[in-house]
Amino acid sequence: MSSAGEGLSRPLPEQVRLHVVDLAAQVLGSMPQSAIPAPLRGIAKFDPRKRAKLGGTPIAAQLENDKKFREMVAETLAAGWPELVESLAEGNVPPAAEPVMVAAAAYLTRPPGWPEMVEAARADLERSAAAAQGSAHEQAVVRLREQLAAQKTAAKEEADRLREQLKAARAENADLRRKLHDARERVKTAEAAAAAMTVAAEEARAALASAGSAAETELRRTKERLADVERQLEAARRAAREGRSVEDARVRVLLDALQDAAAGLRRELALPSTISRPADSVTAVSPDRPGVRAVPARALADDDPALLDQLIALPQVHLIVDGYNVTKTGYGTLTLADQRNRLMTGLAGLVAQTRIEVTCVFDGAELNGPVQVAAPRGVRVMFSAPGQIADDLIRQLVRAEPAGRAIAVVSSDREVAESVRRMGARPVPSALLLRRLGRA
Known part of the structure; x- marks a missing residue:
């Protein structure tokens, strides 16, 4: 533990801390999503075998500061070791119980006098370590090694967590790069289409202007030709009217002659009285x-x-x-x-x-x-x-x-x-x- 627990003058022994964290990691995997503490929701998604290894420090801190979470882990411990939990609740420490289990159960369930139980377990562990090492120097080395191991474990956990974050960031960055590339391709396609449409519009405008100019020119020529024809017709009619007074008598004589000749010819040829008109065609x-x-x-x-x-x-x-x-x-x-x-x-x-x-x-x-x-x-x-x-x-x-x-x-x-x-x-x-x- 990075800080002393309530009522403890020193941190939990490393063996006890590891056991408590391992038990909490198991409980974390079986909890509903809504009940998982917010700092541990990301760790709950880790593989069960890596959960205690990668999230040991956050889990230990949550156990220290979150009473509700600690009680949920204690309930799981009580279900697995009911006799041990009951004995500790009565103030009795089973003589044959392992010091690590006693200290873990006392830390999680918090029976009366639990700090003394943890300290007794610590003393047992230290005596065992001293007996195994045979000297105070060796015990100091062990403690230093434990501290070093704890620091290495914490550093490794932090490094693993940072690696996971880096991996997620790289995946997100790759996805953003792909989307950016697609967006640039779409922009290029749209710009090319717009340029093509602009060129087509300019060509259409030029063609329309050319056609309009040609049509205006042709219309003007047609109007000029029509005006010339009308002037010539009017001149011809005026000339005919001026010469009519002189020729009226001759024309009348010729017209009468033609009428008489036509009537005689119609009788001689036995032509029908009605003929086809131009409009019939x-x-x-x-x-x-x-x-x-x-x-x-x-x-x-x-x-x-x-x-x-x-x-x-x-x-x-x-x-x-x-x-x-x-x-x-x-x-x-x-x-x-x-x-x-x-x-x-x-x-x-x-x-x-x-x-x-x-x-x-x-x-x-x-x-x-x-x-x-x-x-x-x-x-x-x-x-x-x-x-x-x-x-x-x-x-x-x-x-x-x-x-x-x-x-x-x-x-x-x-x-x-x-x-x-x-x-x-x-x-x-x-x-x-x-x-x-x-x-x-």
Whole structure:
């Protein structure tokens, strides 16, 4: 023991201390985790054969300072040596008992007069040692050896404990190094991916800028060519208007002659009274098959009431109607079927009054099932094909007509109006057709 026990003037003899520590180490291995004193919990995890050897000093100190732990070890001793413990409790030391066992039992159980029992055992041990050595000098040597052995044991125990701690620290350090390496690898991978994404983004920006510049350049060239064509057309029309007054008489004579010749030729060749129109060659979807969905037209207002009447009065005029643009402008609260029927009724009356050619175009994308449309006599009904909107079909119809024929396109869609105007047709707002149908 490193210090004297309560009531002891000197430390326990080394043999007694070793015996007590060994017994406490055995008890420590059988105790529940919650009952083990905090300073000894790490030692309790050691191998049973190394527990007393490596943790001797902490165990001895805990026995000296922790009464509860000492009593638990004493209970184990009492269970193994009941006669010895009972005799000591009564103040009797069995003559045949070993001094080491007597001193250990007295130290742990603490019966009345236990310090004297320990000292008596010490005296017995010293006498035995003196008898064995034969001289006081040899006894001193023995005591020095015992002290040296105790110090060596304590030093070895401390060294073993430090080795265990060093081993655990090295294992933890290796684990941290491995985690650090993995983290660095992940960072490198993420940095490489980020760099690749940055390069790709820069390339995409450069490509987009190049494409945008090329598109702007092409658009500017197209606009310039279109402006040149419009200027040339306007110049040609102005020149034609200026020369018309001189040639009116000749043209009228020639026109009458051509009409008479054409009528005679028609009678001579027995040509049919009705002929195929250019609009009949334009491909469209039959109204009894569904189409695809598209973007609805945008309605715009116009208040010129005389425009449509002047166009209808032109000879051989072809009136192309953007169906849903007209119906949604005039009666958009009705169902699509009712909108179509109401427009067909109005166009039938207009054809009966004027005898003009009328083509009504509906957006096939609005169809979600077979549609039955009763086209009135004289009104051509067409639906745009899948993947095509009504605006494109209207432009196709205008493009199919011969140059110089009068064409009126009824639509309030600004894009449709501007495109057909450039193609030579005259756009008419939907409101004017609705007003004309209302008068009828």
